[in-house]
Amino acid sequence: GDSVTQMEGPVTLSEEAFLTINCTYTATGYPSLFWYVQYPGEGLQLLLKATKADDKGSNKGFEATYRKETTSFHLEKGSVQVSDSAVYFCALRGTGYALNFGKGTSLLVTP
Amino acid sequence: EAQVTQNPRYLITVTGKKLTVTCSQNMNHEYMSWYRQDPGLGLRQIYYSMNVEVTDKGDVPEGYKVSRKEKRNFPLILESPSPNQTSLYFCASSPKDRGRTNEKLFFGSGTQLSVL
Numbered sequence: 001g002d003s004v005t006q007m008e009g010p011v012t013l014s015e016e017a018f019l020t021i022n023c024t025y026t027a028t029g030y031p032s033l034f035w036y037v038q039y040p041g042e043g044l045q046l047l048l049k050a051t052k053a054d055d056k057g058s059n060k061g062f063e064a065t066y067r068k069e070t071t072s073f074h075l076e077k078g079s080v081q082v083s084d085s086a087v088y089f090c091a092l093r094g095t096g097y098a099l100n101f102g103k104g105t106s107l108l109v110t111p
Numbered sequence: 112e113a114q115v116t117q118n119p120r121y122l123i124t125v126t127g128k129k130l131t132v133t134c135s136q137n138m139n140h141e142y143m144s145w146y147r148q149d150p151g152l153g154l155r156q157i158y159y160s161m162n163v164e165v166t167d168k169g170d171v172p173e174g175y176k177v178s179r180k181e182k183r184n185f186p187l188i189l190e191s192p193s194p195n196q197t198s199l200y201f202c203a204s205s206p207k208d209r210g211r212t213n214e215k216l217f218f219g220s221g222t223q224l225s226v227l
Contacts, residue, residue, distance in 0.1 A: 101146075
């Protein structure tokens with residue numbers, strides 16, 4: 001079945017460091033791919049999405065490119081801030097109705 | 112303000128005592144869903160609803176019930192809670208996006224349930 005695998009956390013970075021959170025997927029057909037972010041004490045929010053191969057989703061300085069050849073959707077940000085500290089979830093929607101979420105990667109950015 | 116509202120935010124109960132977690136959305140969304148979030152397991156879907164009177168099981172439906180009598184409300188019912196249902200629960204809703212449901216989920220703030 002459809003599934004998402006993302007890197008284990010926690011990830012700890014200093015402010016202004018470069019961020020990469022890896023995400024790979026297994027799916028039949030052409031899934032849509034998403035990154036959601038969960039700030040402490042809150043529900044998840046959509047951060048960005050891509051619906052077809054080679055699409056790049058971007059928002060708030062974060063980017064991810066849908067790579068069908070490597071079945072990946074890695075999240076990147078050039079310069080992280082303390083306010084980016086959160087849990088990040090990669091997700092996909094395949095042929096079914098459900099969104100399949102990864103296990104989440106916790107990010108802590110220190111001043 | 113567009114939002115998904117869950118209540119209560121925190122709940123402590125005892126094994127076997129029936130409880131209901133309410134969920135309401137004011138965005139006229141067709142799709143609603145319940146997830147539970149557990150450390151190391153991420154989010155797992157419990158039940159979902161494509162529209163009024165249409166519900167279906169997700170990945171972990173055992174021990175839960177839902178109903179969708181009105182478009183805005185989607186309560187989660189635990190008839191006989193057990194300690195393994197201690198978890199953080201999220202309700203989510205979604206509009207139809209270009210004819211496809213569930214492209215963008217709007218989440219509630221969560222309900223932390225402890226079953227003793």
